[in-house]
Amino acid sequence: MLDTKDFNFFESHNSFDFKGFLFKIIGCWKWFVLSLGITFLFAYNVNIRKESMYGMESLIIVEDQNNPFFTSNTSLVFNWGGTSDKVQTIITSLKSRSHNEIVVDKLQYYIKYLKQDEYFFKDAYGEVPFYVEIDKSKGQLFDKLIKITFLSPSQYKLSIDFGESTSASLIQYSDVTIKPVNVSGGEFNRVFKINESVDLPFLKFKLIIKPEAFEFTNQEYFIRFDDFNNTVANYRAIDVSTDAKALSIVRLQLEGSNKYRLVEYLNTTVEELKNIQLASKNQFANNTISFIDSTLIEMEGQIKNAENELKEFRKGKNILELEEEVGGNLLSQKLSGYDVEKDAINRKIAYYNLLKNYLEKTTDYSKLPAPSVAGIDDPNVVSNVSKLIVLSADRANLSYTVKNKKMFSEFDVEMESIKKVLLENIASSKSALSLNLSLINKNITKAEGEASLLPENKQEHIKITRNYNLKDKIYSTFLEKRSEAEIVKAANISDIKFLDPAKDIGGGLRGPKTSINYILAAFLGVLVPLLVIFVMVLIDNNVNTIEDIKKMTKIPVIGIVGNKVSDSNLSVFEMPKSALAESFRSIRSSLQFMYKKQQKVGAKIVMITSSVSGEGKTFCSINLATVFALSDKKTVIVGLDLRKPRIFDDFHIDNVMGVVNYLIGQKTINEVIQSTHIPFLDVISSGPIPPNPSELLMSDAMHEMIQELKAKYDYIVLDTPPVGLVSDALELAQFCDATIYVARQGFTKKGMLNVVNEKHKRGELHNISILFNGFSNNSKNGYAYGYGVYGEGYHNEKVKNKVWKKIINRFKK
Template identity: 30%
Template sequence: MYPNTPSPGNSNQNSYMVQKEDEIDLKVLLFNYLQYWPLILAFMVVGVVGAFLFNRYSTPIYKVESSVLVEDEEPALGMDLFESAGFGLQGKSNIEDEIGILKSYSLAEETISQLNLQVEYFEDGIITSSQLYGNLPIIVSVDWNHSQWVGGLFEIEIINDNSFEISIEDNDFRVFNPDDPFYKKYPEELDFDPVLNKSVYSFGEQIESDYLSFKVNNIKAEPGDKFEVRLVDVPTLALSFREELSVSPINKQASILLLSIETPVRKLGEEYINKLMEMYLKLELDEKNRASESTIRFIDQQLAGISDSLAFSENKLQEYRSDNNIFNLSEEGSVIFERLTELEKEESETEISLKYYETLNEYLESNQGGDLVAPSIIGITDPLLNSLVNALAELQAEQIKLRSNFTEQAPAVRENASRIASTKKQLQENTNLALNNTKNVLADIRNRIRMIESDINSLPKTERDLLGIQRQFSINENIYVYLLQKKAEAEITKASNMPKNTILDFAKAGQEPVAPKRSLNLLIGLILGLIVPIGFITVKDFLNTKIEDPKDLENQIKVPLIGMVGRNTSYDALPVLNNPRSTVTESFRSLRADMTYLSQQKDNLTILFTSSISGEGKTFVSINMASVYALMGKKTILIGLDLRKPKIAEDFGLPNDKGMSTCLSSDTPWQSVVKSSGHQDFDVILSGPIPPNPAELLLQDKFTQIINEIKQSYDVVVFDCPPVGLVSETKELFALADISFYVFRQGYSMKGNTQILNNLVEKGGVTKIYGILNDMHIDKGYGYGYGYGYGYGYGGNSYGYHEEATPLPWWKRALRRK
């Protein structure tokens, strides 16, 4: 028994009306794609060849790498007290700061300016151009204080040793304005530029227009050589290199930063990173030197005021000694002088400290910027004050770095600004306290000096005057020596300054390019060559509204799919009669065998064929189904009931002069319109002339009477009915048939037509109706033969069961259609 065929005792097929589960048959899905294997193979070959050509002609990209060791900052003396006080400076990430500096725009801009990269040179290759760098054949000197065309390409062709021709290769230019370097506009008209009006120039000649100012010098170019030149402004280059540069720690615990950049020119990448690291260390050293320079400037300011006083007091001392013939103090005067000198030295040092506190206080109150002088430079040993000043200087330097990369509203900038404000507040409180303490110490020293000064009155006047002059000289001399000492210390500190960070490895390009990735590209090409056709096939099948897969048809209709009829390659309307050993004939024999299980009628059988629309092959199936019964020896008659568009007469080569419409519209007996098909046991009643009211004719009681009489005269009666999806009378004919068949055509019938059949069963109450798939020619996968006589193994010529009809030539098929 065949699949989907009801048992002999089941006369009501409503038991079959259950929703079929949607199942995915992977084997069928695989064979559905394998039928397109030539297309898939062709795309895979194209994908691999395309990937090979891409690998062959794309510009290789190299990765240039270097490394920098970032030293952790040593905490300043007293910083532990500062952090324990809760001032919020702990936890600052030194690594992240250094990454921000290395990727800053200002550092990239300074590096590019040092390397002079604003002119790019290219040389034409077979397919692509290659960039030249170092050992250039020509040099283009650009005046960047003048407006310039940037972004596009100039072509320079060497004419001879003295001249060259310049032209536009790529006119994607913008105008760079040195007064507004970050904004570039498009030039209005390129064709009117004097450069294009005069295209031949001499080497060394200044080429100048509204948007150009440069000259070309020949180094080693030969006549006939061609080069492409692009002018690129520093801001554009800096932004580009900044984006391309990658800076990251080698791991989470390490303080080593890995710098890398990918470039088609290895030497350019190496020189850029090396210069970048050089500028980076120079920036760090300059920051350290600024503190020493600020200290030296502060001391110089103090020395400028004390040097004149020292010279004046020295001259006065010499004159007094000469005029009064006195050179040394008495023993008592020397003791008083030593005590007084010691106190006055202490007073001068305290005054310098007081002046520093006052200067620092003014700095904090005015909220001004600038470099801070460390207290330890001028002899102040307060650890907390030194820590606060150093911390504030670091935070301010950090804020400058952050602002060069982020806006004022960035979280990092705002957080650092909050730290600066907190540190300033704590420093101001500490400064005010130190300022008051210093004033008290200075007042105490001055009181002690006044007490000693009272002892001076006991000395003779000459000695007393000498003591005063020598005292003034000693004060100035001590201050001057003290300042010179501090200045020397600051200069030594500046000379000994070294960057705390260290270059571990200078830039070096890899031996092999990182792009194109040849193996990966070949794999991608192969995968794309596989995916593209499979995707196309999948989308095509998804958007296809025609019935192609018998499995899908079986799942969509709510009646059994009883059989499939293969494509009639001979284009003969009667393959069963004219080629009884063909595969198509076998499919009708298989369908005839199924009738044993579909109907209890053994001697008399009435079969009805219909479809959704015209062209689905119901007439072809009707004729050949009647033919297969006639070959069996059954007395068979085929009745054409499609009164609107008759086709049976044309297939049999009979005149459609009389038929069923003649009987129904007149008193003509049905026996008189029966015509012989030309084959034994096979008669035909044609539809006859097309009437004006076909539906009304078929609904007459006379028609039912005629059919009943025909059934008594023939063993098998076959109805060729009009499409039920287009006309209404077919619905009334189902009651006259023992078995009804609904014909679908592969690749022609719409998927929505299955709903017409389902409605007939669910709403129309039609029973004993089955589905047939006609014109089966698209193989949707191995195993879909179902035993219906097509594709189950019978059709292969190698088995020797059937003879396939030779298809007609194309010109005969064309004439046959006409």
């Protein structure tokens, strides 16, 4: 019964053999060459099939551009909250969906212009000699290649391959909707003239040749109508960042396969942002102008009526008489002055009431007019109203692009704090204005009392003149304020300036990273076989080296035998000067020394066994016996592997009679002995396979056969069954003077050596030695042993021509 410790895997793998691993790598160099070839070929194919990617960039600077016409009287202020806030707002805007939608729609980048390359469709925007004008309210064939072939400078053929499909999709860019449409299937072909409107159920456009285009006849191009939202999403990937050393400088970077498209998009997106920012900057002035215009329209009618009333009153009257009264003129001027002061106060109160109503009932303050239209020059009120307009406009813009509730809450908190301050300012200002208004009213009442002492015509003239002068003064004031607002608006400039616009000056290639792909290919080409070899070495439980045997057992190694050098197992006889023959001669010498040490006389018996079938037990038996026979010693090989008889084929004899026939009493010893063509070497084959091989080998007839063979031969070689599979070899060990256990390189399991150790310790196998068979010196199994230069010159070996040498020799012939 075998113990589990006989097959202890960890006992045989207590340390990693780095030296053996290194030689294993060297021996498998062809794997590395093959792996590197595959990975480099794959990298090459990846590189040539990838479209080149380019990177373009532009620089802009954000500044506080104050209006040179701004004065304390103008009171039209606009501020984005300082440069740092502007920069963050600009970065957010450039990456926002709404802004990129404006740019994409303006440039119509959802229309792709392509050209067939060797491995892919190349983005040919800017290179194609034409462009198409589409009606955005009409549906266009969605996500389908449309082939344009120019037949002449004035005609082209439009081709579409619908395949077997009878339906397609149309995209309408006015509202970005996709609808189905029926098609006839197959390939659609039709010839159109340049500048002719294409009116098909699935296409509505006009193809126009660029003025600079030439030599485009017989050229083929493709167009494709892509999804608008996906196109916008691609351009939202624009990289926008601030300079680490100058926070007011913003860097825009964009990557793509078409440099012309990248340059155009970068410059256009900045220009659009400048326009939007300048429009926001002019919002305050526009609100003021709009408010004044509406007021002036109303005032024009009032002043016209006042003027007509004054003219009617003066008809048929002596104007000089009405105006010659010095006291009356002074009184009239005093009342007109009081009226103007009262109107100014009333306009301020009316503006504060309007502002309060906005603050309490609405949330959109972007339409508020400037406080200056009412003559309010309080810096706190003017500044806070300006901030409130800006915050309201920014919040409205972000609501379409940002879904961050925290950002909106920050806007709301800041706007709420400004509203509270403004409401307090309104309350205090209205209180002061009410006091001033009461004083003016008292002065007007007093002056009107003085005027009541004048003649009736004089009083009426003063009344009509007061009304006219008031309307005229108000009208003039509003005209002055409107002119100020127009000056401010005309003088406003954007806070965004190009520091370095995008430009194609050559280069800019970002990918594919061919060098990185090749480096990665080299890394993988080495790593994959290295890992495979490492795993193979790690899980390899075979005996590969002498060191493996020495680690596993204290049983001595009697010799090392290489692979056979002939087609048959008779390697020693066929090539007696080979290194293999010398190996067996060395084993013979070791056996003779062992017999001499044992003071053994007469016939010597050696048993050859192994762990399992396939380790070369029969090969070693034949060649060891041949070595004895070549030294003129009468030798016999006895085939005792009754289950798998093999020893007869190489000697060209039959297996009709053998050991089995002798053991069952059918034949005598002389009848089962067969001579061979090798002098002094006879063979007794196993004979027919018996049903009870173990019982036959344990019978008394076996003892008699051994005794008879001892009387006839000098050396008896017993080819026995594997000791690891059956117990037959153990029964035969009692007849033997020496036992040779055959271990084959790369075949014998390390755990089987534990089996042999155990049997040796129990005394079941005595005088045992290990023969290391099938050793190869090509480094594949861990170490490179060989006979060196001396061996190569001394021995006669079959030299196998390398394949590459054969090719060279054939080429020379």
